[in-house]
Amino acid sequence: VIALHPLVTLGEILPGDDLARLLAEAIRTAGWLPERNDVLMVTQKIVSKAEGRFVELAGVTPSARAIELAAVTRKDARFVELVLAESTAVVRTAPDVLITRHRLGHVMANSGIDRSNLGPGDQERVLLLPVDPDASAQHLRAGLREYWPEPPAVVISDSFGRPWRLGVINVAIGACGLPALIDRRGETDRNGRRLEVTQVALGDMIASAGGLLTGEGAEGVPAVLVRGLRWAAEDRPAAALVRPLDQDLFR
Amino acid sequence: VIALHPLVTLGEILPGDDLARLLAEAIRTAGWLPERNDVLMVTQKIVSKAEGRFVELAGVTPSARAIELAAVTRKDARFVELVLAESTAVVRTAPDVLITRHRLGHVMANSGIDRSNLGPGDQERVLLLPVDPDASAQHLRAGLREYWPEPPAVVISDSFGRPWRLGVINVAIGACGLPALIDRRGETDRNGRRLEVTQVALGDMIASAGGLLTGEGAEGVPAVLVRGLRWAAEDRPAAALVRPLDQDLFR
Numbered sequence: 328v329i330a331l332h333p334l335v336t337l338g339e340i341l342p343g344d345d346l347a348r349l350l351a352e353a354i355r356t357a358g359w360l361p362e363r364n365d366v367l368m369v370t371q372k373i374v375s376k377a378e379g380r381f382v383e384l385a386g387v388t389p390s391a392r393a394i395e396l397a398a399v400t401r402k403d404a405r406f407v408e409l410v411l412a413e414s415t416a417v418v419r420t421a422p423d424v425l426i427t428r429h430r431l432g433h434v435m436a437n438s439g440i441d442r443s444n445l446g447p448g449d450q451e452r453v454l455l456l457p458v459d460p461d462a463s464a465q466h467l468r469a470g471l472r473e474y475w476p477e478p479p480a481v482v483i484s485d486s487f488g489r490p491w492r493l494g495v496i497n498v499a500i501g502a503c504g505l506p507a508l509i510d511r512r513g514e515t516d517r518n519g520r521r522l523e524v525t526q527v528a529l530g531d532m533i534a535s536a537g538g539l540l541t542g543e544g545a546e547g548v549p550a551v552l553v554r555g556l557r558w559a560a561e562d563r564p565a566a567a568l569v570r571p572l573d574q575d576l577f578r
Numbered sequence: 579v580i581a582l583h584p585l586v587t588l589g590e591i592l593p594g595d596d597l598a599r600l601l602a603e604a605i606r607t608a609g610w611l612p613e614r615n616d617v618l619m620v621t622q623k624i625v626s627k628a629e630g631r632f633v634e635l636a637g638v639t640p641s642a643r644a645i646e647l648a649a650v651t652r653k654d655a656r657f658v659e660l661v662l663a664e665s666t667a668v669v670r671t672a673p674d675v676l677i678t679r680h681r682l683g684h685v686m687a688n689s690g691i692d693r694s695n696l697g698p699g700d701q702e703r704v705l706l707l708p709v710d711p712d713a714s715a716q717h718l719r720a721g722l723r724e725y726w727p728e729p730p731a732v733v734i735s736d737s738f739g740r741p742w743r744l745g746v747i748n749v750a751i752g753a754c755g756l757p758a759l760i761d762r763r764g765e766t767d768r769n770g771r772r773l774e775v776t777q778v779a780l781g782d783m784i785a786s787a788g789g790l791l792t793g794e795g796a797e798g799v800p801a802v803l804v805r806g807l808r809w810a811a812e813d814r815p816a817a818a819l820v821r822p823l824d825q826d827l828f829r
Contacts, residue, residue: 328581328582328584329581329582329787329790329791330579330581331579331580331581331787331806333579419827419828421827426827428742433742434742489740489779489821490685490741490821490827490828491679491684491821491826492684492749492779492820492821493759493777493779493818493819493820493821493825494777494778494779494780494782495777495778495779496747496786497783498743508744508745509745526745526746527745527746527793528744528745529745529790531745531786532747532748532786532787532790535747535782535783535786535787536582536783536786536790538783539580539780539783539784539787539807555582556790567744568743568744568745569742569744570740570741570742570743570744576670576672576675576741577670577741577742577828
């Protein structure tokens, strides 16, 4: 049995907040004592907020390239400038669509930059992804170790669109303390046949499971505790989930 | 709180089996009384097996096109013939890679045809997707209604690779009794800003949550009960998750 528990007592997260302390308090308020193999899934949004990854659009001067892409995508040129600055490549553009390869490797809309739902009066402020979400997950887990000797593993989630399917799902952009990608290459099934599915995106599936509670929009839950998982593989960060460019079939 | 309960007492599923009856027995054995908004996630594999979607490779004669693609992909030409017969388009080929648009619209490896793990002595037998997984889900739910007036919603899952991410995740290929896709277009966030994320792939996230238990390979759990979900949107089948061709940015 796997149980997903929402943490709802965090309050609004502000730049500089000690997220580990706030999450530890929320975990205690929920009456939880972390056990081995527990996972704490936190949304990218609260990690970015605690890390102060806000940018005021008023201070951004768009480049010629940003102005050009803003016309194609019908987006604010200052916003497009930030999207470009956070990316290594533009993957697709269309009206209302700007898909980039984020500097971390993730192919995603708007380099993961968030405009909606940032708090009252924040119409002109946007929120970037954490600088290094795997490092953020490590940092968060290290902070939780001050409260419990065996702190939960950490998954930082974000919602992604997909090329051939409608609707967003959650994926893992940061992870610590678990194998975000399980590699079973070389294993065989019970008939001795080589497994056709050899890599399982555990981090992404945990993120999607947590996404059933974090949802989208005003009532979003910012963090979820997951209990009941088992894994044998060694820890791998979320960076392992990014398909290397030389294996990309869709460039 | 959301709870995921594995159903482990199903045994080997055979063509012609009454899957609703077998699942109802497994649900009772697990001591569950279905409640409103419960979801039963079942793997594609057991639905296909019950529907007898096996094909003997020995009886397949590959076309010239299949032989050509078999050379490129290093796959059995008879297998490739079946993949082509189940698809409307070949999306990408490479050594060990054959990605198609399944006749149901899903872009996936090998048209979802499974070679591994079909049971002892089945080396030359493959398993196709159900003819119409949304109809399979409806049929299954109708069968469960004979046991409980409010049967669980049904999600039929399969594991998919992704273009830019490593590892498979589970997605929904069939659904009944819940909104596989939640459409929030037109809604606003708490600041009155139009939501940027307007469609949520609930069916896919339920499938991935269940995938934490069904796993891959020999010890796979074939079905999972999910309790604790809430939804307000009206029912939509898994077909709603397929991005229409005219919205496909990657053709």
